[in-house]
Amino acid sequence: MYELSFWAWLEEHQLPCLLKGVFGIECPGCGFQTAVLLLLKGELWESVKTYPGLIPLAVFVGLAIAHFxxxxxxxxxxxKFAGFVCLLIILISYLLKLIIH
Known part of the structure; x- marks a missing residue:
């Protein structure tokens, strides 16, 4: 009997990107789920390479939650500054992904 590990199960059950499915191009959020899984596995550098905005987004959300x-x-x-930096990193990495790929 084949037994899936928790990580393998999560990787196989990621939500598909609707924009990519309909138009064939990645959205600014593509790679986020994979990056979160890599971060949870302890693979920080791979996570940052997959989705550079993940760490700044986590800092922004943490600051916002703490403030509220x-x-x-x-x-x-x-x-506001953390949110702006986060948005800037996400948009720049998205544009670079579109240009390079």
Whole structure:
């Protein structure tokens, strides 16, 4: 009897990209699920290569959650800056992916 590992099961059950399925081009979020799985496995560098915006996105979400939970030392300007940097990294890596591939 064939037994799947947890990681193999997660890799086989990733959600498909609707934009890629309909139009044949990747969206700015393509690679996110794979990068999360790689990060959870401890493969940080592979995760960053797969989706460069994952770590900045995690920092942004963490700052936003901490701010909304009542941490007063996190100024809204810091959250906006982190969000802008995150968006910039995602868009630049997406454009590079479209140009190179």
């Amino acid at each position: 939970m009542g941490v007063k030392k996190i100024a809204p300007g810091v959250i």
